[in-house]
Amino acid sequence: MENAVDALKIAFAIFVFVMALSLAMYMFTQAGETADIVLEKSDVTEFMDYIQISDVQNGERIVGLETIIPTLYKYYKENYTVIFRNSDGTPLELYETKTNVDLWSEGYTNRYYSNNKDTKICSFDTNEETRRHEPWTGNNKYYKQNLDMFLSGGTFISPSGNGMDYDYSSSLGRGGFIEKYKNNKFRESLGEYTYNETTNQGEDGTSGITEVKGKEKRVIVYTLIS
Numbered sequence: 107m108e109n110a111v112d113a114l115k116i117a118f119a120i121f122v123f124v125m126a127l128s129l130a131m132y133m134f135t136q137a138g139e140t141a142d143i144v145l146e147k148s149d150v151t152e153f154m155d156y157i158q159i160s161d162v163q164n165g166e167r168i169v170g171l172e173t174i175i176p177t178l179y180k181y182y183k184e185n186y187t188v189i190f191r192n193s194d195g196t197p198l199e200l201y202e203t204k205t206n207v208d209l210w211s212e213g214y215t216n217r218y219y220s221n222n223k224d225t226k227i228c229s230f231d232t233n234e235e236t237r238r239h240e241p242w243t244g245n246n247k248y249y250k251q252n253l254d255m256f257l258s259g260g261t262f263i264s265p266s267g268n269g270m271d272y273d274y275s276s277s278l279g280r281g282g283f284i285e286k287y288k289n290n291k292f293r294e295s296l297g298e299y300t301y302n303e304t305t306n307q308g309e310d311g312t313s314g315i316t317e318v319k320g321k322e323k324r325v326i327v328y329t330l331i332s
Contacts, residue, residue, distance in 0.1 A: 169294045171284060174328060175257065178230060182249040186324035187231040187299075190292075193332040197228035201256070201277045203238055204270050211237040233323075241270050258282045292328040299325055 181188050190198040203225045210223075214237040235243050241264040242248035248265055255262040256274050259282025264270040274282050299322070 166293055166295050168291050168331065169328075170291055171288060173294065174292065175284075177326060178253055178257075179250070181230045182232050182246060184324075185232055186326065187229060189229040189325060189327045191228070191327060191329045193330050195329070197226070198330055199226045199277075200228055200283070201272065201274060202226055203240065204272065205238045205240060209239060211239075214238065241265060241268070241272075256282060257284050259285060287330075291331045293331055295327040295329065297325045297327065298322050 178188060180186075190200060192198045207223050207225065214234070232243065232249075240252075242252040242262065245265070252262045252272070254260065255272065256278075259275040259278060259280055261274070262272040278286050
């Protein structure tokens with residue numbers, strides 16, 4: 107009889123434990139979903155309508171470095187493009203790439219200049235940087251280090267030690283992008299463009315370069331106000 111009572115007690119204790127565990131898991135799940143909703147609603151890009159880059163007209167605003175800098179630090183994480191232009195609409199040169207033009211990936215397109223092999227760069231775009239084989243691509247830590255140096259006017263040291271270092275003080279002046287444009291304002295425009303992405307796997311599953319067409323990418327354009 108005592109064994110039966112003990113067995114019932116154990117069974118009841120297990121039942122209570124399972125119920126408590128299920129309730130805790132449910133609460134954690136709900137908390138996670140609530141946090142995701144809050145983060146999503148706090149992201150200003152959630153409410154932005156993106157249009158073709160050639161037709162960027164609406165949703166413009168005048169901003170300074172306090173807006174531009176956080177945007178730059180997210181371009182490689184969220185895979186959007188940031189383009190800089192002069193007041194007349196021409197590309198605003200940020201730096202000159204040190205990569206070998208002859209080694210750029212097939213299909214590379216510099217859509218911001220008339221010449222696809224132009225080494226002058228006016229944008230931040232992970233796809234373009236990867237195809238140019240920039241030394242900071244492939245690792246978020248190096249993307250951040252490169253931006254740190256670009257903004258402050260320091261030198262980005264190539265992680266591979268191949269000597270492909272970027273001294274941004276030579277292209278932007280002492281103090282880098284921040285010092286050069288700290289007193290300027292930019293007109294921010296939002297848009298999107300369609301690009302062709304490549305993959306190393308063929309359509310039949312074998313190895314080979316295959317082009318995936320029609321992918322859309324967000325773009326933020328900053329036009330310098332004279």
